[in-house]
Structure formats: C-alpha cells, structure tokens
Amino acid sequence: MYCIHCMNNISTVGTDALEAAGYAFVEDPAAANAWLVRSANLNEMEMPHDLLAIARAGAGVNNIPVERCAQQGVVVFNTPGANANAVKELVICGMLLACRDIIGGVEWVHEASDDPQIAKRAEKAKKRFAGFELAGKRVGVIGLGAIGAEVADALIALGAEVMGYDPYLSINAAWGLDRRIEHATDLDQLLSACDFVTLHVPATDSTRGMISAEAISKMKHGAVLLNFARDALVDEQALAEALDDGKLARYVTDFANPASANMKNAIVLPHLGASTGEAEDNCAVMAANQLRDYLENGNIVNSVNYGRVDLGPLVSGTRLALFHENVQGVIGEVSQAIARGGLNIENMSNVSRGANAYTLLEVTGNVTDALVSELEGLTGIRRVRHIVR
C-alpha cells in the first residue's frame, strides 16, 4: 500500500480516486511515498528516503526543487493544460478590466448605494469610468504553451490582433496555432509593437526578470502588462516606476506581494488563475492518475525531471525501475547484473532527459534483495524500485 501526503488542499475527486484504489493519506510528509502539492513551497524541504514522487496539481513547478529531486530519484509530475482554460478566462477578464475602469465603476455604485438618486447620478458619473475596446488592439503573447495558445485564440475571436513569441515552441504546437497569430522572432519586436503584453512562460533561471527596466523601456507608451505566470518574471521596482510615470498604463497581475499590492494603476488578484472547480478537478484527477501509473506500473507521463516511459499496465510479473545518470555503460552493467541473477529482460524502455535517465525493465525470474542491492551499488545508479503486481 502506498501512502500519500497532501501539501495543499487537493480536489477530492483526485484524493477519493486514490483512496478507492487503496492508497492511504498520511499527515506526516516523511511517512509518505508521494506528495500531492499545489503552490506550497518545497524548495527548502528535505526529501525523505521513502519519497518516490511529487505530483504538482498545476503547471508551474518553481515551488519544487526539480533537479534535486531528480538526483534523489524522486519523479516530479505536473498537469500540463489541466488549468489552462481557467487561466485563459481570467486573463481575458484582466484585459477587459484594464480597458475600462470597471472596478472604479463598481466601487462608485457601492459607495452611492444608499442614494435614492443613484440612477440619475450614475448617468453623470459614468464618463469617469469609460475606456476603450480590446477589438483592434495588438496583444503580444509571450509563451505559446497551453495557456498562451488558448489566450491567443480567445483574443483573435474577440477581434484583437495577436503577436506571439515563443522560441521553444515544438513544431506540433506551432501547427496547432491559429494562422492569424503574427510570429515575433524576438522579444523586442513584440514589446515595441503591442498595446497589451501578456506573460505565459514558466519561472526559470532564464525567464526570471525577463520584463526588466530595459524591456519596459522598449514597450509602447501607455501599454498594459498582464502577468498571470509568476511575479519573478518582472522587475517590480522598474515596473512600479513605469506605472508611476505613465510609461505603462496598467499592470494586471495574479500575484499579490508587498510590491505589487502597493503599485499605482495595478489590478492585483490573489493567485486566482486556477481557482475554478473545473480546473481544480482536472488537475487533481490528472495528478492522481499519473501518480498511480508511476507507483503501480513504473510509467512516467508528464514529468518535469525524467523523460516519458510507458510500458502500459503491469499485468503480471515484475518490473525494475532504475534512475541513473545519463552516462555510458550503465545499461550494460545493469543487464549483466540481471543476467547474473538468472533473470530475463522481457521488455525495456530507457529514456534520458538532460543528465537524468530512467530505465524500466520487465523481467521474468526471481528478483532478490541481493540483486536490488547490487543494482543500487552500480556506478551512476540513483535509485532502484522493484515493482510487483
């Protein structure tokens, strides 16, 4: 029986499914074989010895020490696309909130709510809250993954002109994009051409601070910046100055922090992008299914630190799952040790991702503790799992 610890509230459709499959939920993270997490920050946490996997019910994994986990043979999963529609809808809402002073108008009504003359006064007051339309504006979408692509499509349907920038887009993903999306070949081209710029990239070492003072200086005067990706992408000091002096008209962000919460002309939300019942259910179900497939079958689908391996369900027999360095000779040593142990390899898959490699073997014969120890002792091996049905 596998034990799971939830680091955050995870939708019960995911946790119930795990319970129905015989999984136990434990309070103590150190007693768990897998963690389910949303936004809890695990970066400073020790990974307990028995921890095999972490499933992020969501997209961003900057709250998880992904590479350290890889070194310890802990697979980190996320749930790509499972909350993309929810985020897309909030991004469009954020753009519309920036087009007119809808929030100011709502506040005005609230303040005047006791006035019997409110209807008459509203007709006079409303010019203060007027704005402009999204249709016909040019919107730059940085990052055309699950969310960026959906945002771009929705904007086209609303009559905006869309320019996209994503130098890492796969050919398949590019084929799926609307042909009306203009392709920016560099970031500066997009920044200087767009009335709105919306960020949909992960927070990584290479994207942190990508909206720097210099990037802001290249944006159109009076442009609107939207950030539903991560606050670390933006130099908030430079942004506050740009909002103060009118270089940027508005900043709409999903990341409330002491800097953003006090910015002039900022609309700041408390990380609501994925907070819909539908998205929470989708993420929880995907995370639970991926965990089960890994724990019970050794298959890895949608991991951010190990490559995809899928031998299908383990119907009978035994699998050996090996996490190792992606270096020459490891597979040879492993197969020799298995042959010496009198076992036969029936099926096998080996995939590497950067320096991290994973080999899943279906074997016949008796897997002894001595064999597992021998495999664990081979150079380059990080973890060995013996999976039985």
Ligand SMILES: NC(=O)c1ccc[n+]([C@@H]2O[C@H](COP(=O)([O-])OP(=O)(O)OC[C@H]3O[C@@H](n4cnc5c(N)ncnc54)[C@H](O)[C@@H]3O)[C@@H](O)[C@H]2O)c1
């Ligand atoms: N506000 C929320 O609640 C919420 C919800 C989901 C995701 N997010 C954030 O949004 C991010 C994107 O989510 P997603 O589901 O679209 O992820 P995704 O992996 O599907 O897409 C990310 C895209 O960014 C591109 N990219 C990476 N580096 C880039 C760069 N330097 N310049 C341009 N493009 C670059 C990638 O090629 C990829 O296509 C997540 O990493 C997360 O931080 C926030």
Ligand SMILES: O=C(O)CC[C@@H](O)C(=O)O
């Ligand atoms: O779990 C959440 O509410 C936020 C998730 C979001 O930031 C993500 O990266 O998927």
